Amino acid sequence: MDVLVALCRANGAIVSTEELLEQCWGSTIHGDSPVHKNIAQLRRLLGDDASAPRFIETIRKRGYRTVAEVDWTVDDIQLAHWADGSPFRGLLPFDEAHAGVFYGRDEATRNLAQAAQAQIDNGLALLLLLGPSGSGKTSLVQAGLFPAMSRAQDASGPALLATTTFDIADQGEQTLFTALAGAMLDLQWDDTYGFPDESAVALGQRLELDCGGVTEQLRAALAAHREGMRFALFIDRFEALFNANRVTEAERTAFLATLEQLARSGQCLIVLACRNDFYPSIATLPLLIEVKSHGGHVDLGPPSFSDIAQMIRKPAAAAQLVFGVDPVTHAGLDDILCEGATASPDALPLLQYCLHELYQLRTPEGELSFDAFHELGGLEGAIGRRAEQVVVGLTEAHRAELPHIMSLVTVLSLDEEMVTSQRAPWSALRSEQARQTVTALIEARLSVSDLASGTRVFGIAHEAILRRWPRMSEWIGAHRDALRARGRLAQQVARWSADGQRTDLLIPRGKLLDEAKALRDAGLWSLAPAEGELIRLSNRRARQFEWARLSALGLIIVLAVLNSALALSAMAAKRTAEARRTKVEGMVDYMLGDFADKLRPLGKLDLLEGVSGKSLEYLRSSQQDELSPAALTLRAKALQVIGEVSREKGNAAQTIDAFTEANAILRKPDVMEKFRAVGSEPVGGTPEEVEKFFVEERVRWKQAVDVAKLQKM
Numbered sequence: 001m002d003v004l005v006a007l008c009r010a011n012g013a014i015v016s017t018e019e020l021l022e023q024c025w026g027s028t029i030h031g032d033s034p035v036h037k038n039i040a041q042l043r044r045l046l047g048d049d050a051s052a053p054r055f056i057e058t059i060r061k062r063g064y065r066t067v068a069e070v071d072w073t074v075d076d077i078q079l080a081h082w083a084d085g086s087p088f089r090g091l092l093p094f095d096e097a098h099a100g101v102f103y104g105r106d107e108a109t110r111n112l113a114q115a116a117q118a119q120i121d122n123g124l125a126l127l128l129l130l131g132p133s134g135s136g137k138t139s140l141v142q143a144g145l146f147p148a149m150s151r152a153q154d155a156s157g158p159a160l161l162a163t164t165t166f167d168i169a170d171q172g173e174q175t176l177f178t179a180l181a182g183a184m185l186d187l188q189w190d191d192t193y194g195f196p197d198e199s200a201v202a203l204g205q206r207l208e209l210d211c212g213g214v215t216e217q218l219r220a221a222l223a224a225h226r227e228g229m230r231f232a233l234f235i236d237r238f239e240a241l242f243n244a245n246r247v248t249e250a251e252r253t254a255f256l257a258t259l260e261q262l263a264r265s266g267q268c269l270i271v272l273a274c275r276n277d278f279y280p281s282i283a284t285l286p287l288l289i290e291v292k293s294h295g296g297h298v299d300l301g302p303p304s305f306s307d308i309a310q311m312i313r314k315p316a317a318a319a320q321l322v323f324g325v326d327p328v329t330h331a332g333l334d335d336i337l338c339e340g341a342t343a344s345p346d347a348l349p350l351l352q353y354c355l356h357e358l359y360q361l362r363t364p365e366g367e368l369s370f371d372a373f374h375e376l377g378g379l380e381g382a383i384g385r386r387a388e389q390v391v392v393g394l395t396e397a398h399r400a401e402l403p404h405i406m407s408l409v410t411v412l413s414l415d416e417e418m419v420t421s422q423r424a425p426w427s428a429l430r431s432e433q434a435r436q437t438v439t440a441l442i443e444a445r446l447s448v449s450d451l452a453s454g455t456r457v458f459g460i461a462h463e464a465i466l467r468r469w470p471r472m473s474e475w476i477g478a479h480r481d482a483l484r485a486r487g488r489l490a491q492q493v494a495r496w497s498a499d500g501q502r503t504d505l506l507i508p509r510g511k512l513l514d515e516a517k518a519l520r521d522a523g524l525w526s527l528a529p530a531e532g533e534l535i536r537l538s539n540r541r542a543r544q545f546e547w548a549r550l551s552a553l554g555l556i557i558v559l560a561v562l563n564s565a566l567a568l569s570a571m572a573a574k575r576t577a578e579a580r581r582t583k584v585e586g587m588v589d590y591m592l593g594d595f596a597d598k599l600r601p602l603g604k605l606d607l608l609e610g611v612s613g614k615s616l617e618y619l620r621s622s623q624q625d626e627l628s629p630a631a632l633t634l635r636a637k638a639l640q641v642i643g644e645v646s647r648e649k650g651n652a653a654q655t656i657d658a659f660t661e662a663n664a665i666l667r668k669p670d671v672m673e674k675f676r677a678v679g680s681e682p683v684g685g686t687p688e689e690v691e692k693f694f695v696e697e698r699v700r701w702k703q704a705v706d707v708a709k710l711q712k713m
Helices: 002-010 017-025 033-046 096-101 106-121 137-148 176-184 200-209 211-222 238-242 249-264 276-282 286-292 305-318 333-343 345-360 370-376 378-392 402-409 432-443 464-468 470-478 480-498 511-522 529-599 605-620 629-648 652-666 669-678 687-712
Strands: 056-059 063-066 126-131 159-167 229-236 268-275 297-299 410-412 419-421 447-452 455-460
Touching: 002 017, 002 033, 002 063, 017 033, 017 063, 033 056, 033 305, 096 137, 096 305, 106 126, 106 137, 106 268, 106 297, 126 137, 126 249, 126 276, 126 286, 137 159, 137 229, 137 268, 159 176, 176 200, 176 229, 176 249, 200 211, 200 249, 211 229, 211 249, 238 249, 238 268, 238 276, 249 268, 249 286, 268 276, 276 447, 276 455, 286 297, 305 333, 305 345, 333 345, 333 370, 333 378, 345 370, 345 378, 370 378, 378 464, 378 470, 402 410, 402 432, 402 455, 402 470, 419 464, 432 447, 464 470, 470 480, 480 529, 511 529, 629 652
Parallel strands: 126 268, 126 297, 159 229, 229 268
Antiparallel strands: 056 063, 410 419, 447 455
């Protein structure tokens, strides 16, 4: 402030850094840094820009100067003094009684007053103030607009003789007209009432059936005052008018018709405050659309840093309070609160709550101390404590809806480490009790409701609730895995939707699909239609794949069983064939052995030749590689007999061929190994005897071949 005053005193002249140091610090030993820091802070508080200055201009290498007009009216300033308890309202709105400590909304008040004047000039004195829940609409009207237009203001402008407020949400069991009449009975100025000796029920009936008579009565009351005086009727929480469970369509139409008559009568200024997320419903009302065409819709924006600073510092100054200083960082408590509230301007009611709690814990010297601030847990700690107080006051049925509500407004960040808040559509709430719970949280300023792309949405008022409210922190810890799965599902849905819902982008079988189905089946999470559709299609494809896999597995099992049956049948047939072959080979062995030995002395060569020929024909009908050692021996024996018969008949060539073929069989290495392996042979004896037999046979057959060759010669 010292720097600002020094610049203003120069009245546009350049003030060097050294001059500012001398005037404000009393010495230049501090260097230029304090001046630069103070100029930067002043610009931030004033909303100024160094590149396009509106208040303070930097003259390079020379210093600073003011560029805005300086108006010195210090002598006329009446410093506010507040001695009626806390200058902070906590979670209650400011009213006309607290207008003396209502700061930070000067520009918004001027805009609202100008809009009201424009509506009055157009003959329809109806004004609609729109803004998200928790933005301060009620306080702006009751402590800003109404005092600014009161009869204590400049007589040349519109003035208000008396004001009253009707909160539709507090209608109770009364009809709309009876409740409105009850509010109008409070119209009072000096010691005079606007409707003396009248009951709310009777006045309500007159408003509904004979509103003209009511306006005439108001005109008569204003006749004794100067021209331009009016009554003001503030209808708060106008969104409650669209609650179909409490207000019928016919009652709403009749109520709006009464408001129109009052607004056109020239006796009343009607101000409506409504959450902006209800604008789609407002747009269906012809009266309010007509109001908009003349600038009767005013949107309440968030406060600036300078506005928030005034909200914090000026009420404290009016109540002779001071802010503590952190002994470690040397930061002022008011600076800490300003920065925290600026980061989340939709948490203004919670800021007021924190300030009110600090007032309750103030020191005897009137200091809002850092010790009390830390005791509250900071701005965030105060929020958490307030949240638990509100929830404990709910019914058990409403508390049971909290996990469902929490699931809608929390989401895991992309790095899957931090839980943040999000806005959720009201349509995602699954029951009337859930909607009532959210409404209670909004009224307690713990949640906010807004309008996003034409859709009514709600969310938490401050992300500190996620961290500082134990109930919420415990729920997040217990459901972190589900939140992580929900985040992955949201990414998959976004990709699937963006790429035209391609089949290859469905959730694959396994963990991801199981997680998605668990979310769907848990009953806690309300999934968007696109999320449900993605899970359904992905699950259908997974079932199709599983059916195909089971079908293939079943087919494999059937084929395996069939193959086993065929194998068993083949083995049985093979055993039967081998038994039959063994029997036949035994017969052949007898024919070529003992029977042939009996025929040789008798000279029955023809019979011997027939026996050996048939035996050889049988043995040759099988593949040589499939013959057993016994069969190979029999084949060699058959060839031997054929060779003998051929030799006796003088057929040397056939003799040589038979003995040569028999000798080739006996010379096979595997024949000897087969005999040695089985330890048995058709001629009986040990493997050594078998080997001797083969050796002798080969020698004898060689001699027979040699003889046959000589005979052939």
